[in-house]
């Protein structure tokens with residue numbers, strides 16, 4: 001059974017303490033990503049109010065189900081446009097995994113026609129009901145849906161570039177996994193104990209589709225003894241760039257990554273919440289306005305995924321791209337070329353249709 005909504009923590013100046021917490025809304029909560037993400041956010045110790053919204057009535061059932069997990073967060077389910085405003089009111093963090101996923105043979109851009117309108121309309125509602133919230137966009141194509149969200153927020157006069165992020169953390173998660181597998185596997189063929197598994201961090205910059213996913217393997221930390229061979233760099237880069245397609249093909253028409261995506265989104269939302277709570281050092285990669293620093297700005301690209309530090313106001317610091325190898329520089333050129341078109345496409349969509357949205361304006 002879901003409970004009635006009471007007032008959520010104040011959104012404008014969130015402050016977490018042991019007696020307080022944050023309100024998180026998930027739009028698209030009944031979906032493949034939305035359901036496990038709802039579960040993971042329910043278990044987050046800083047979440048005290050979890051709002052699960054979807055156009056599908058199942059959102060109420062998901063809320064009832066997840067509400068039985070023993071944690072502090074109260075859970076409310078919301079269905080349909082008329083309940084969207086209540087779902088958003090006072091939210092500190094809004095996650096959007098609403099929209100259709102890929103089937104084999106499709107690119108993420110093939111989802112644009114359906115998902116662009118969904119993200120536009122949901123962002124319009126965020127602008128009205130939770131204008132100070134941190135907005136984390138998961139819906140594909142992220143390279144275009146984030147510019148769409150930015151244009152809608154600008155139209156509504158509430159755009160804060162620090163608070164809008166495209167969630168690209170799954171690329172980082174994949175890079176960490178594939179590098180650990182490759183490096184660990186080299187040393188012995190036997191199954192390791194979990195405590196012995198090496199753990200690496202790899203910045204993944206650019207965007208979230210094909211060649212725009214640019215893992216900077218040369219900046220892997222700790223850098224593996226002996227480094228990576230050219231062959232390893234080529235195969236790791238290819239696997240990280242095509243990790244999404246690997247899952248789409250394995251699911252054979254039944255959708256794309258949902259469980260790993262929920263894990264990645266929850267990990268990234270945790271960074272956002274810790275930043276809001278005033279913790280220093282909440283660094284992660286995300287697709288943001290001004291991402292990549294001056295080098296990317298000089299190229300005229302408004303959005304780019306790079307390392308960012310999350311704080312009380314959202315993105316408080318954007319790291320530069322650091323030293324890159326000649327091979328990574330070639331990758332950067334390809335990423336920028338494709339991103340330019342994807343960003344322009346998102347902006348043109350809003351310019352053509354207006355930022356007012358369709359059904360979900362409340």
Ligand SMILES: NC(=O)C1=CN([C@@H]2O[C@H](COP(=O)(O)OP(=O)(O)OC[C@H]3O[C@@H](n4cnc5c(N)ncnc54)[C@H](O)[C@@H]3O)[C@@H](O)[C@H]2O)C=CC1
Pocket residue numbers: 027028029030031032033034053054055056097098099100101102111115118122137138139140141142167168169170171208255256257258261360
């Ligand atoms: N950023 C990333 O790394 C990743 C992004 N994705 C993307 O996430 C999106 C969702 O994927 P899945 O959860 O697998 O899809 P799904 O089809 O299982 O779930 C989508 C949910 O969105 C809901 N929905 C549709 N329109 C809505 C609206 N206007 N308001 C609220 N809810 C609405 C549907 O009812 C459904 O419950 C897709 O666009 C997919 O490509 C998927 C994996 C990784």
Ligand SMILES: O=C([O-])CC(=O)C(=O)O
Pocket residue numbers: 101102108140170243244245247248256257
């Ligand atoms: O590949 C897809 O369509 C879903 C996605 O973005 C990913 O898994 O990285």
